[in-house]
Amino acid sequence: MVEGGVSAVMDAPVRSLVLWFPDWPVTALTRASASEPPRRGRVRAPAPPPEVQTLDPALPIAVVEGNAVVACSAAARAEGVRRGQRRRDAQSRCPGLRIIPADIARDHRAFAPVIAHIEEKAPGVQLVRPGLCALRARGPARYYGGESEAARMLIAELREIGFGDVRAGIADGPFTAEQAARAGAVRSDPVFVVPSGGAAGFLAPLSVAVLEEAALGAPESRRPASDDLVGLLARLGVQTLGDFAAMPPDRVRERFGGRGIRLHALAGGRDSQPVQPRTPPPELQRDVAFEPPLEIADQVAFGMRVVADDFIAGLGAIDLVCTELRVELVGDRGERSERVWLHPASFDAAAVVDRVRWQLGEDTESLRSGVTLVRITPEAVDAASHHRPAIFGSAPEEKVHHALSRVQAMLGHRAVVTPAVGGGRWLTERQVLVPWGDRAVVAKERARPWPGSLPDPLPTTVFAEPPTVEVLTLGGYAVEVDDRGAVTAVPAVLVEGGRVRRIEVWAGPWPVVERGWDPARARRAHRFQVVDDDGGAWLLVCDRGSWTIEGSYD
Incomplete structure (x- = not known):
């Protein structure tokens, strides 16, 4: 018999076991971002970062997205905070609530x-x-002696690695098993089993609101506001899953289409969607533990040679190369250093070892004791075919990269630098020297307001040491800027290095005010643009009556 266009054979649900971790966003926040359960042959992960260590799970915490609470801790829930509340409502109920973005x-x-x-x-x-x-x-049921026994074994294993509140639901189909874990299981008895064939009876009293996540196929933090199918059911007087399941399938299809038929089947306990096991990703990261701890960078680098070769070979086995490398160093006292390194092309084993050594040399503030663990992880990878050498020799860019990389390997990370344009009010501040291979992360600096900065077009020549000049009137008197930001006279003559130029056109002044809160470092200067009688355009700065040339428009 065909019902809703889906055969009864295809509708036959498969017994499923669902593990649910309540308030996972809060749990993820309070645990180390890079931590992992201890496993045989693996080194325990380093301690969580300091900003995460300060968050006690016992504190009232709310994870917020879109100005709404998507998860909260038990302490916040005890104060009346609930998922779905607006941020201000949650804070009114719990003034000491810690708000964390999702x-x-x-x-x-x-x-x-x-x-x-x-x-x-x-x-x-x-x-x-x-x-x-x-x-x-x-x-799992056949191996561990029953469905309930398998679920309790998994929960016991998770408790051993620090997850004290895990719920398990077992039922016909993943959807019913999820609702069993959420609505049936409790902390004192974390396993709830819905007998085979009893899915419809278990789901019947539940609210239609539980269909919302199934309707959208996404967690609550990613729901589009335009989807109101569940809200429409509630407005039609359909309050429970049993009410929805009792509706004729033809009427459901007419009103809600194919998606409505899918939800109608879920409400009746006919979840035809099977569990789709994931393919475990390959282990690309590598860990090296040192016992006793090593305090000399060259010793750590020497110990990384074999691991770096294995790391690159592992990526090559699946036709990948590493273009961004994350290096994590853990000290004997628990301190931690973490950094993402970039490469103009792709990392080889020698480049990986160099980055570990450079990080040890540069981050001396974070690591004050011997190194006990080094972890290297590919932060970004690319297809190896994109990085194979050309058939008829390498391009000039590759030769330059090879030469500069060799110099950098011999002299150090910051021995070879390239210029980039950054942010700032003064032109000399906007030149940023970036080590070869690193990406110039200056977009955020340039995007700052920088009041007083010079708009485009910018001068083509910027003087590292601005030359001193004089700006005079036709009568030979010095031109200055008064306390109100106005010129004391009309600029007419520019004297630079003994050469006298007549000013044909001028514009300004434009004030640049810095650090007014610090009397020792406060500065108030004014910019002018002038054009002389030879057609030369100059950017002048008047600072307390002293004139300099900041740049020229060639």
Whole structure:
């Protein structure tokens, strides 16, 4: 028999086991972003960053996105904070609430090692979203002696690595199993099993609001506001899943289309969507532990040689190259240094070792004791085919890169630099020297307001040491700028290096006021643009009656 266009055979749900981690965004926030469960043959991850260490899970914390609470801690919930509340309503209920912006990347990053740990005990895990995963119940149940036994074993394993509140639901289909974990399981009894064939009866009293995430296929923090299918059901008087499941399928299709038929099947316990196990990603990162700790950079670099070769070979085995490298160093006292290194082309083993040595030499403030752990991770990769040498020799750019990289390897990271345009009010401040291979991260600096900065077009010549000049009137008197920012006389003559030029056109003054709160470093100057009788254009600065040339328009 065909119902809703889907055969009964295809509608047959598969027994599924769902693990739910309540308030996962808060859990991910309070754990180390790079931490992972201890596994055989692996080194325990370094301590969390200082800004994360200060967040105690017992504090009232709310994760907010779109001015609404998407997750909150138990302490915040005890004060009346609830998911879905507006930010100001949550703060009115709990004045001491810590507001943290949502970060889906942080949630995924913290949940990835948890998935890997579950896969060691029960392969075939599907990542539904951070904090929620599903498995086919048949395999673990046969291996561990039953569905409930398998779920309790996984929960016990997760508790050993620090996850004290994990709920499990077992039912026909992932959707019903998720609702069993959310609505049936409690902290004292974290496993709830819906008997085979009992999905419809279990779902019937639940609110239609639980269909919202299934309708959108995304977690609550990514819901588009335009989707109001669930709200329409509520306005039509359909308040529970049982009410929705009792509606004739033909009427549902007429009103809601194919998506409505899908939700109608879910409400009736007919979840035909199977668990889709993920393909575990290859282990690309490499860890090196030193016992006893090493305090000399050359010793650490020497110990990284074999690991760096293995790291590059591992990427090459799947036809990838590393273009951005994350290096994490952990000291004997728990201090940590972390940095992402860039490369103009792609990293080889020697370049990886150089970055570790350079980071040890530059970040002496963060590491005050011997190094106990070095972790290298590919932050960005690219297809190896894009970085293969040309058939008829290398391009000139590649030769330049090879030469500069060799000089840099011999003299140090900051021995070879390239200029870039940054932000600032004065032209000499806008030149930024960037080590060869690093990307000039100056976009944010240039985007600042910088009141008093010079708009385009900028002078083509900027003087590192601005020459001193005189600006005079036709009668030979000095021109200055008074306290109100107005010139004391009309500029008519420019005297530079003994040469006298007549000023034909001038504009200004434009004030540049800096550090007015600091009397020792305060500065108030004025810019002028002038054109002399030879057609030369100059950018002049008058600072307390003293005139200099900041640049020229060639």
